[in-house]
Amino acid sequence: MIILKYSEVEHTLTDEKIKTDLLPQKFGTRGKIWTIVLVILCLVGAFAYVRQLQKGLIVTSMRDYASWGIYISNFVFFVAISLVGSLITAVLRLSGVHWSTPLTRIAEIIAVAGITFASLIIIVDMGRPERFYHLFIYGRLQSPIIWDVTVITTYFVISILLLYIPLLPDMKIMMDASKGKGMYKLYKFLGSFWKGTPMQHRLSNKAVNILAIAIVPVAFSIHTVTSWLFATTYRPGWDSTNFGAYFIAGAFLAGSGAVAVAMYVFRKYYKLEKYITDEHFDKMGKIIVMLALLYLYFNINEFLTPVFKMKKSEAAFLNGLFIGEFAPLFWSAIIGGMLVPMFMLLFRKGRKPFPMFIAGIMIVVGAWFKRYLIVTPTLLHPFLPMHNVPEEYKHYFPSFDEWAIAIGSLAGALLVVTLFARFFPIIPIQETIEEKHEKEHDHQ
Amino acid sequence: MIINKIGSGAIALLLCGVWPAGSHAQDKPSMSVSLTYNTINNNIPYLVLSAKVKTDGKFRPVKGQAFDLYLDKDSSGKGANLIGKITTNEQGLAGATIPPTLEAAWKANTAHTFVATSAANKDVDASNTEISISKARLVIDTAADKNVKAVVSEYKNGAWVPVKGVELKLAVKRQGADLPISEEQSYTTDSLGQVTAEFKRLDVPGDEKGNIVLVGKIEDNDQYGNMRVEQSVNWGKKFVVDQNFFHRALWASRFHSPFWLVFMAYSIIVGVWGTVIYLIFMLVKIKKLGKHHK
Numbered sequence: 001m002i003i004l005k006y007s008e009v010e011h012t013l014t015d016e017k018i019k020t021d022l023l024p025q026k027f028g029t030r031g032k033i034w035t036i037v038l039v040i041l042c043l044v045g046a047f048a049y050v051r052q053l054q055k056g057l058i059v060t061s062m063r064d065y066a067s068w069g070i071y072i073s074n075f076v077f078f079v080a081i082s083l084v085g086s087l088i089t090a091v092l093r094l095s096g097v098h099w100s101t102p103l104t105r106i107a108e109i110i111a112v113a114g115i116t117f118a119s120l121i122i123i124v125d126m127g128r129p130e131r132f133y134h135l136f137i138y139g140r141l142q143s144p145i146i147w148d149v150t151v152i153t154t155y156f157v158i159s160i161l162l163l164y165i166p167l168l169p170d171m172k173i174m175m176d177a178s179k180g181k182g183m184y185k186l187y188k189f190l191g192s193f194w195k196g197t198p199m200q201h202r203l204s205n206k207a208v209n210i211l212a213i214a215i216v217p218v219a220f221s222i223h224t225v226t227s228w229l230f231a232t233t234y235r236p237g238w239d240s241t242n243f244g245a246y247f248i249a250g251a252f253l254a255g256s257g258a259v260a261v262a263m264y265v266f267r268k269y270y271k272l273e274k275y276i277t278d279e280h281f282d283k284m285g286k287i288i289v290m291l292a293l294l295y296l297y298f299n300i301n302e303f304l305t306p307v308f309k310m311k312k313s314e315a316a317f318l319n320g321l322f323i324g325e326f327a328p329l330f331w332s333a334i335i336g337g338m339l340v341p342m343f344m345l346l347f348r349k350g351r352k353p354f355p356m357f358i359a360g361i362m363i364v365v366g367a368w369f370k371r372y373l374i375v376t377p378t379l380l381h382p383f384l385p386m387h388n389v390p391e392e393y394k395h396y397f398p399s400f401d402e403w404a405i406a407i408g409s410l411a412g413a414l415l416v417v418t419l420f421a422r423f424f425p426i427i428p429i430q431e432t433i434e435e436k437h438e439k440e441h442d443h444q
Numbered sequence: 445m446i447i448n449k450i451g452s453g454a455i456a457l458l459l460c461g462v463w464p465a466g467s468h469a470q471d472k473p474s475m476s477v478s479l480t481y482n483t484i485n486n487n488i489p490y491l492v493l494s495a496k497v498k499t500d501g502k503f504r505p506v507k508g509q510a511f512d513l514y515l516d517k518d519s520s521g522k523g524a525n526l527i528g529k530i531t532t533n534e535q536g537l538a539g540a541t542i543p544p545t546l547e548a549a550w551k552a553n554t555a556h557t558f559v560a561t562s563a564a565n566k567d568v569d570a571s572n573t574e575i576s577i578s579k580a581r582l583v584i585d586t587a588a589d590k591n592v593k594a595v596v597s598e599y600k601n602g603a604w605v606p607v608k609g610v611e612l613k614l615a616v617k618r619q620g621a622d623l624p625i626s627e628e629q630s631y632t633t634d635s636l637g638q639v640t641a642e643f644k645r646l647d648v649p650g651d652e653k654g655n656i657v658l659v660g661k662i663e664d665n666d667q668y669g670n671m672r673v674e675q676s677v678n679w680g681k682k683f684v685v686d687q688n689f690f691h692r693a694l695w696a697s698r699f700h701s702p703f704w705l706v707f708m709a710y711s712i713i714v715g716v717w718g719t720v721i722y723l724i725f726m727l728v729k730i731k732k733l734g735k736h737h738k
Binding site for chain 1: 695696698701705706709713716717719720723724726727730733735737
């Protein structure tokens with residue numbers, strides 16, 4: 001098999017061929033099974049949530065000690081994953097990097113799915129969700145929770161705009177391709193006003209540039225504020241000034257891992273080898289190595305000083321993490337979710353599509369457990385232990401309902417990405433054509 | 445032989461009928477009932493009845509037990525001088541005050557007996573409890589600064605007569621309990637029926653004017669029951685409301701955020717959401733351009 005570099009490939013493709021290749025395709029058997037499995041997992045999660053609504057949070061394993069469990073771990077994970085939209089779309093765009101064009105929409109839909117389910121899972125964690133509006137009516141500006149609600153809402157709106165505006169030129173192509181078909185009305189509703197006039201292009205480019213600039217501080221804010229939900233409380237493991245940077249570094253790594261997985265899956269099952277090339281994997285792999293090194297640095301920074309001092313009040317928490325109850329999970333997340341993928345991707349062979357896919361999965365799974373390790377062990381080791389609590393309060397293992405809801409929400413996010421890829425081009429069509437023309441023009 | 449059969453039959457009948465009945469009677473726990481007489485500020489007295497049973501070595505309250513409460517119950521037992529029919533609550537307690545219909549009977553004597561009776565039921569036996577009291581009065585005088593004088597008098601032959609040797613307590617009413625006004629836990633009245641004590645709790649916080657409530661009380665006295673009088677005096681420390689909570693601070697209430705936070709937060713919100721609105725405006729412009737394009 002001859003593998004072509006993306007720059008070589010684009011010269012061999014006609015505009016029509018690009019359109020045909022990149023238009024959304026009907027799912028095959030595997031795609032349908034995958035979608036059905038996700039729908040079933042979502043329904044099981046919805047069923048568990050209905051049970052939780054009826055019976056209250058008693059159906060969870062959260063008690064006086066572990067008052068935050070996998071719902072909040074999941075929330076932090078979703079927020080982290082969503083940050084990749086700003087990295088790929090904004091940071092690389094503003095840096096003048098063009099090779100990331102085929103990856104922008106993948107990153108943006110991951111961001112939208114992530115931030116949507118982050119918003120939902122935080123409501124799931126509420127014992128009285130019907131009082132959610134109280135946050136807006138009675139919220140105190142001094143509370144980091146209000147900051148978080150504000151930045152999540154803002155990031156959600158910006159991410160939607162960043163997904164939608166670059167999609168407009170593709171809507172016209174999709175309308176042309178779907179005339180007489182069921183989805184035509186949706187495409188017409190969303191983008192029939194796009195005529196591709198120079199003025200529209202100019203406005204659209206300007207809007208995307210503004211968005212690319214605006215999303216960077218908002219994205220940094222969203223995860224920094226999420227980290228402050230922990231760091232502004234006085235607890236072992238959370239009482240840290242390093243938390244904002246530590247969370248952002250981890251979020252970029254987790255999101256990039258998710259993009260690597262999505263790149264592999266879409267490339268393989270949508271046969272996009274000509275558009276998501278080995279070179280994309282190679283470059284993305286290098287970015288992941290850099291992010292893993294950055295995250296490794298923040299991890300060392302986060303743990304070395306407390307371990308060196310080993311304050312008595314923090315000793316139980318740190319020992320639990322390093323050699324105790326949580327040690328297998330902790331070291332698996334550090335080694336399996338960060339060090340091993342990093343070493344794999346240091347080598348060119350490791351940055352090939354399949355090793356990248358494996359590394360991406362390891363990073364994403366490790367990232368989920370890392371969030372669990374940030375939330376739960378701290379809660380189980382308070383500075384002032386409670387007296388006369390039942391022994392089981394001092395341990396936490398999620399109940400069936402918690403697992404069902406958490407897995408359902410993860411499946412929900414994957415379903416959003418899956419359905420988007422089914423009905424919208426996962427690689428920008430018009431932008432790919434335009435970049436090809438620009439390159440041809442440069443060659444001439 | 446016949447005699448033997450009759451005899452064994454009789455024994456069997458006894459075992460089946462009498463013995464189980466006897467065992468059932470033994471299963472009934474005996475109920476412990478106590479009656480207390482109480483007055484507050486020398487007003488109309490009230491009675492509190494407490495009913496308990498001892499099971500498994502522990503006293504447990506008897507809930508829902510009905511009692512008839514009488515003032516000086518007459519020998520006919522026809523319900524004359526009935527104060528009321530009372531039923532115990534979850535704590536095994538029930539209470540009643542002397543109704544206006546018994547005013548004449550109450551005033552007729554200086555000493556009275558209160559009787560509580562309950563009929564037997566499937567759980568407990570019948571019970572009958574009495575308490576006898578003499579009419580008395582407890583007065584506290586705070587005319588002298590930071591000194592409390594308490595006087596106990598008994599109503600005899602149409603006049604209030606001081607009583608010697610009554611133990612009483614002087615305290616300040618606080619949130620959870622009464623705090624003695626000095627190191628002394630209790631005082632005993634002299635031949636004038638008086639006790640005098642210095643108020644030493646000068647640091648006790650009162651209301652905004654320094655008002656605190658002084659308490660004089662006689663507890664579980666065999667002759668006078670429980671008596672309590674309360675009187676407000678301004679001997680406490682004036683309570684100054686801590687205004688810190690209403691100043692602008694990170695820990696303050698809503699609408700009292702620090703100015704720097706309000707400024708920063710709203711600047712960011714206005715800046716970012718202004719950009720978002722501008723972007724939406726651009727989107728609307730793109731839409732209009734498309735609609736007018738031929």
